[in-house]
Amino acid sequence: MLSLKEKDRPIVRKLLCAGCCVRCVLRFCCVGTSSAYRRSYQDLHKELLAFISEENSPQSHDASGVLQDFCDPSFAEQVSDAVKKQQYEFDSLVLTVSLPAQLSVREHSCWLHVKKEVREKSMCLGKDDVIQVKDAFKWAVQGKIGQELGAAVVANSPCEVSISFIHPETEEDCHFLAHTCPDCFKPTKNKASVFTRMAVVKALEKISEEKFSRHYPCPPKKANTRCTALDTTCLHTSVFIAGRYNKFSRELPQTPWVIDGERRMDGSVEELIAAPLLSSFRADGFNFSSSGREDVDVRTLGNGRPFAVELLNPHRAKFNRAEIKQLQETINQSSDKIRVRDLQIVTRDATSRMKEGEEEKTKTYSALIWTQKAIESPDLEFLANIKDLRIAQKTPLRVLHRRPLAVRQRLVHSMTTIYLDKHHFTLKLCTQAGTYIKEFVHGDFGRTKPNLCDLMKTDADILELDVESVDIDWPPAIPD
Amino acid sequence: KIKNINFQISDGCSLLKNKVSGKSKRGGQSLTEFAPLCRITCTDEQEYTVFSCIRGRLLEVNEAILNKPDLLLEKPSTEGYIVVILPKFEESKSVTEGLLTREQYEDVLTKRNQQEPCLLTSICTLKLLTESLLNQPLKLKKKTS
Numbered sequence: 001m002l003s004l005k006e007k008d009r010p011i012v013r014k015l016l017c018a019g020c021c022v023r024c025v026l027r028f029c030c031v032g033t034s035s036a037y038r039r040s041y042q043d044l045h046k047e048l049l050a051f052i053s054e055e056n057s058p059q060s061h062d063a064s065g066v067l068q069d070f071c072d073p074s075f076a077e078q079v080s081d082a083v084k085k086q087q088y089e090f091d092s093l094v095l096t097v098s099l100p101a102q103l104s105v106r107e108h109s110c111w112l113h114v115k116k117e118v119r120e121k122s123m124c125l126g127k128d129d130v131i132q133v134k135d136a137f138k139w140a141v142q143g144k145i146g147q148e149l150g151a152a153v154v155a156n157s158p159c160e161v162s163i164s165f166i167h168p169e170t171e172e173d174c175h176f177l178a179h180t181c182p183d184c185f186k187p188t189k190n191k192a193s194v195f196t197r198m199a200v201v202k203a204l205e206k207i208s209e210e211k212f213s214r215h216y217p218c219p220p221k222k223a224n225t226r227c228t229a230l231d232t233t234c235l236h237t238s239v240f241i242a243g244r245y246n247k248f249s250r251e252l253p254q255t256p257w258v259i260d261g262e263r264r265m266d267g268s269v270e271e272l273i274a275a276p277l278l279s280s281f282r283a284d285g286f287n288f289s290s291s292g293r294e295d296v297d298v299r300t301l302g303n304g305r306p307f308a309v310e311l312l313n314p315h316r317a318k319f320n321r322a323e324i325k326q327l328q329e330t331i332n333q334s335s336d337k338i339r340v341r342d343l344q345i346v347t348r349d350a351t352s353r354m355k356e357g358e359e360e361k362t363k364t365y366s367a368l369i370w371t372q373k374a375i376e377s378p379d380l381e382f383l384a385n386i387k388d389l390r391i392a393q394k395t396p397l398r399v400l401h402r403r404p405l406a407v408r409q410r411l412v413h414s415m416t417t418i419y420l421d422k423h424h425f426t427l428k429l430c431t432q433a434g435t436y437i438k439e440f441v442h443g444d445f446g447r448t449k450p451n452l453c454d455l456m457k458t459d460a461d462i463l464e465l466d467v468e469s470v471d472i473d474w475p476p477a478i479p480d
Numbered sequence: 481k482i483k484n485i486n487f488q489i490s491d492g493c494s495l496l497k498n499k500v501s502g503k504s505k506r507g508g509q510s511l512t513e514f515a516p517l518c519r520i521t522c523t524d525e526q527e528y529t530v531f532s533c534i535r536g537r538l539l540e541v542n543e544a545i546l547n548k549p550d551l552l553l554e555k556p557s558t559e560g561y562i563v564v565i566l567p568k569f570e571e572s573k574s575v576t577e578g579l580l581t582r583e584q585y586e587d588v589l590t591k592r593n594q595q596e597p598c599l600l601t602s603i604c605t606l607k608l609l610t611e612s613l614l615n616q617p618l619k620l621k622k623k624t625s
Contacts, residue, residue, distance in 0.1 A: 405539060445542075
């Protein structure tokens with residue numbers, strides 16, 4: 001039984017006579033019990049007619065035919081089938097409904113129509129008191145959808161099922177607003193139509209009742225066609241996988257190296273890591289990010305470099321520790337050029353911790369140095385005594401084509417050396433994040449000052465470089 | 481033997497005023513092959529004008545040689561560079577291929593049969609920049625001792 005009051009009678013009468021659908025009548029009577037909307041159309045119609053002591057009322061396809069034609073179980077089944085077909089794994093979902101923009105206009109018109117009636121009885125019906133079409137629709141269908149899919153329909157969930165409606169017949173209903181409130185409708189390059197839902201709602205807030213009534217009939221004209229439901233779409237929020245990687249090859253770029261559509265070098269760290277993840281999580285795509293990066297010809301040793309992969313729209317998102325461990329093994333077995341450790345699912349905000357490592361933390365390196373002048377072991381001793389050396393690096397020439405020209409102040413915290421022969425030694429350094437090591441060694445035409453050539457008073461060059469450690473304690477270590 | 485280097489070639493236009501900003505290096509002067517870069521005055525009052533010889537955008541002027549002109553003679557291949565020029569992306573290949581190797585350059589000099597001062601303009605410097613434009617990695621050379 002509907003909890004309708006005496007004051008609702010004139011509203012029900014007015015709306016039913018105007019051909020409004022029964023659930024919309026409930027909305028304008030501010031019926032807030034969700035179960036009411038799940039009752040069948042005939043059932044509600046009968047009860048409302050009885051309420052106003054009428055035998056019959058005109059029927060029409062209101063553009064809120066959303067509440068008329070799409071609230072029965074068969075539509076809910078249709079939606080559920082569409083979701084099942086896309087093979088997502090989830091235990092909860094959130095339902096979002098997208099209604100045509102011009103629906104707000106028809107709604108506004110109905111409201112004004114009812115308001116007049118209500119005012120005559122010295123009552124008030126605020127627009128916010130009226131139940132929204134979206135809410136009524138959700139109340140009507142979500143139970144059945146949840147049942148079919150075996151999942152709870154909640155307000156917040158990583159899995160989103162979207163139902164969209166369009167109604168081409170009434171598309172131009174909102175066009176008149178462009179003339180009455182032109183400043184609400186600014187054309188933007190991105191949107192196909194200037195009549196977005198937001199813009200229409202804004203214009204309806206501004207326009208006066210009188211002006212509206214002049215341009216648009218109250219109640220709205222009856223529509224001849226029903227709304228069309230577009231394909232149900234599903235979207236799962238991104239899942240983030242983090243870990244640390246080692247790179248053992250001197251011929252592997254971190255990201256794919258493609259120039260003019262042509263691959264310059266096969267493979268990349270990100271592809272090797274992401275490929276098994278993409279298939280296990282059944283994701284549509286990925287974004288790879290890391291705490292800094294190394295050149296193609298530089299190895300990453302030690303504990304490795306922290307990275308995070310954002311998996312887009314994963315169809316499967318739940319993995320336990322053992323399964324993630326297995327994924328790590330799969331990646332490690334797939335290639336001897338890289339190795340991954342501490343693989344784990346993390347939250348989106350955790351990735352910002354990784355980026356802070358890029359700016360703030362220190363890194364240690366090992367470099368094979370060639371010197372032009374002949375050296376003996378004692379010649380290297382002074383380097384170990386240099387602490388926190390300030391250097392100024394102009395943007396290296398080798399990256400100048402894609403970076404702005406600037407001067408970077410950096411610190412070389414400490415150095416140690418291992419003598420090899422008259423023209424070679426190993427230099428280990430600990431530096432501030434963002435230091436260009438190669439340029440510190442050879443000086444980059446004097447554009448990094450001071451540099452190793454200056455310090456040792458000889459021409460010098462770097463033959464090999466390895467990253468020994470990236471000193472950031474994220475992601476948390478996963479013990480074997 | 482170098483007394484002075486002057487980057488102010490014509491009135492009102494000093495290459496020192498060149499200022500680039502952003503990734504696309506906005507504001508860098510466009511240079512043609514015939515653009516003069518600087519005028520070098522030697523202690524024997526001889527003057528030499530160094531020309532760009534390539535087309536491109538001027539990114540950087542090496543101010544170090546203003547203070548230490550000897551760098552041009554002592555370290556012409558490294559710290560004594562004159563300017564850094566970025567050719568247009570489409571032209572980078574043709575520009576690099578139009579450069580002379582050191583041997584070819586010395587060949588030209590001997591053929592001219594004149595007394596030139598030992599002044600190698602740092603065109604070879606540009607070669608390195610354009611190598612990165614063509615996106616070839618700078619191969620870490622294994623130097624023999």
